[in-house]
Amino acid sequence: MVESREAGGRTVKSEATRTLIVETALRLFQEHGYAKTTMRAIAREAGVSVGNAYYYFSSKEQLVQGFYDRITELHEQACAEVLRTEREFATRLRAVMHGWIDVAAPYHEFGKQFFVNAVDPESPLSPFSAESSPARESQIALHRRVLDGSTVKVDTELRPELPELLWLYEMGVVLFWVHDRSPQCRKTRLLVDRTVPLINRVVGLSRLRLLRPVTREIVQLVGELSRPDA
Secondary structure, three states: OOEEEOOOOOOOOHHHHHHHHHHHHHHHHHHHHHOOOHHHHHHHHHOOOHHHHHHHHOOOHHHHHHHHHHHHHHHHHHHHHHHHHOOOHHHHHHHHHHHHHHHHHHHHHHHHHHHHOOOOOOOOOOOOOOHHHHHHHHHHHHHHHHHOOOOOOOOOOOOOHHHHHHHHHHHHHHHHHOOOOOOHHHHHHHHHHHHHHHHHHHHHHHOOHHHHHHHHHHHHHHHHHOOOOO
């Protein structure tokens, strides 16, 4: 019997094992803290050998990257229907932001555990690190779909930069979410509901001649910040 394979080349069985290891690690990170959880403990709880755990993930940092990838995958699935049927920019953006809160909800407590590591600019767990680039690029691509599938009219110079700016907005919401202790993260959802209309308004006004100088400054700033250091 030939084992079925997914689009990325992994077998269904290997993908299931990989997911099991990630989910086991997240549970142990929540229960014992990130620093105190070892790869050996993760392997034992997942019911796999230590060697097998290291086959899929060479370190705990890679396990967190696996978590980022898993959240990104679930997020894309959660947003598929609204991005297929809805054309209004604000509605699409709001649904994508709420979709992230929905899929991340089970891992809210874990957010506290890894946040200290993630804010370290030298850490591979930083959302801006090279190691995080696959998840980061996937999220930027998702925001590009939000924009490209909508009917909103955007300044031509701002449009290529807007998906990354929307991802930075998402990172700000994630930071707020990590610290949010309201029931069902009600305050984070309120933040999204209040800020998305403002973003929609600014994006829509970006084509006005009066605001074009501001738009150009934003584009220039994004370009300078994105340029690699000499």
